[in-house]
Amino acid sequence: MQLREILVFSGLAVATASPLSRRCGPAGILPDQLQPTPSAVSFTYVLPSTGGPIPLPAANSTLQHIAVGHGVQNYTCSTAGTKAGATGALAVLYEVTRLYPRSGPQSLSQESWDELTSKVLRTTSQPIGSDSEESASPFPPPEDLTVEGVRRPIPYLGHHFFDDAGVATFELRDDQGLFKGAKVMNISAPATADQGLNDEGAVDWLYLGDKGSSVGLSKVYRVLTSGGNPAVCGDVGETQSVPYTAMYWIY
Ligand SMILES: *[C@@H]1O[C@H](CO)[C@@H](O)[C@H](O)[C@H]1NC(C)=O
Ligand SMILES: *[C@@H]1O[C@H](CO)[C@@H](O)[C@H](O)[C@H]1NC(C)=O
Ligand SMILES: *[C@@H]1O[C@H](CO)[C@@H](O)[C@H](O)[C@H]1NC(C)=O
Secondary structure, eight states: OOBOOEEEOTTOOOOOOOHHHHTTSOTTSOOGGGSOOTTOEEEOOOOOOOSSSSOOOOOOSOBOEEEEEEEEEEEEOSSTTSBOEEEEEEEEEEEOGGGSTTSSTTOOOHHHHHTHHHHHHHHSOOOSSTTTTTSSOSSOOOOOBOOTTOSSOBOEEEEEEEOTTOOEEEEEGGGOOEEEEEEEEEEOOOTTSOOOTTSOOBOOEEEEEEOSOOBBOOEEEEEEEEEBOOOBOSSTTOEEEEEEEEEEEEO
16 A cells, blocks of 8 residues: 555535536636635645654655554563663554544544554553463464544554564565564654553654565654553563553554
């Protein structure tokens, strides 16, 4: 799917082909009916990029998907009394592109969109970890996500995980793309971000660049993060799995 700027003409009247009606307009000027009416709404997908004083760079690429990821950020403690170090993350991705404000009939309000990751974190169940003892995969079977206040279930899109080499990976369903990336830039989440289920703080917003073996995808941004930061370590070797959600803009 390729997403470009789209014009939605909410009140566009269809011009008639009748020569009679053409004669009504001044010579050489298109009939009014061919122009968008004043109620036409135009929108572009605008990446949230300003978590703090320095924004993430513009993507300059074609947007492919906007996803909400729900899962865990994993950490391991190497020193007692300090914050645990990141060891990876696991998340299930859901396609939210059609919920983008002003983009179509399924659009959310701007406010609901801005709060979507927080709502998913707080009102839907954690998809990672519960069945991992019995099954080889830490992920649950693919399933769309029902969110209160969102009219239709949000389609399952794929998985985010770190591969055996520790590379951030996004694997989308039905060969819709594979992304292997590395962090190029991080900025703090804004102070207004959802600080997480245990008030641990929201993980940074990120821009990830392609590490070279991606297929069909070139950049991923992590924005509108909720939760996911580590807690201060007790014992050395302690592991933490901190619930988080984020919006991933995938190019
Ligand atoms: C996109 O282009 C702008 C202007 O040239 C540049 O500053 C920015 O770094 C580019 N973004 C990326 C992700 O390279
Ligand atoms: C992260 O934590 C989850 C849940 O505790 C676990 O299922 C998973 O194996 C861990 N993944 C990594 C890469 O440590
Ligand atoms: C980016 O991440 C590094 C490592 O976690 C951190 O030390 C740094 O403060 C972050 N930068 C910003 C602008 O948040």
